Ligand SMILES: O=P(O)(O)O[C@H]1O[C@H](CO)[C@@H](O)[C@H]1O
């Protein structure tokens with residue numbers, strides 16, 4: 001057990017899917033895993049371990065924002081030995097072609113800051129996805145004819161931005177969508193020599209203001225979960 005995760009040693013699988021929403025973790029475990037067992041309830045941050053097509057896998061909430069994800073990812077990697085971490089999250093589309101329910105595979109994650117900014121000082125580290133996971137996820141997405149985009153995303157510290165100029169510049173430079181965790185996940189993966197990827201579903205659009213309701217964000221992004229599972233075990 002750690003401060004934030006109540007799982008016993010051995011109860012977390014090598015591969016961990018990480019949605020921001022703990023209730024998405026519960027729904028996905030019940031929907032896609034065989035023999036799903038709840039392994040964490042501390043602070044309501046649900047984690048489940050089960051099997052998918054015979055592979056042992058955990059899904060564990062990260063909470064919203066990089067500081068929260070950093071706590072869980074650090075403990076999952078350092079204390080429980082997780083080796084593959086795949087964020088399965090919602091994102092706001094930036095580009096005209098990133099439409100609601102499209103899949104975005106985050107090849108890189110741009111940010112203004114991350115919890116690791118203080119250690120990098122003047123260095124602008126480029127947080128990147130694991131190429132093997134990224135290419136496997138792309139194959140899985142195209143095999144099921146998903147509308148999929150691969151590229152740069154924005155990992156933001158704010159959901160309600162007061163800096164529309166950031167959105168404008170990032171959009172102008174081809175950034176696909178905004179979310180709040182991937183950059184720090186990729187940095188932690190690099191630091192600890194493990195694999196990471198963010199598989200996202202567009203839940204709203206920053207320019208058009210179209211948006212899916214919270215129930216859909218919790219319980220309807222199954223395509224993203226299956227792509228993540230197929231990528232992890234290919
Ligand atoms: O749907 P999740 O995975 O929580 O991801 C996105 O949704 C939350 C904001 O609503 C942030 O965590 C953002 O990254």
Ligand SMILES: O=c1cc[nH]c(=O)[nH]1
Nearest residue numbers: 090091092178179180
């Ligand atoms: O961070 C996020 C996630 C989903 N949608 C947004 O607009 N922002």
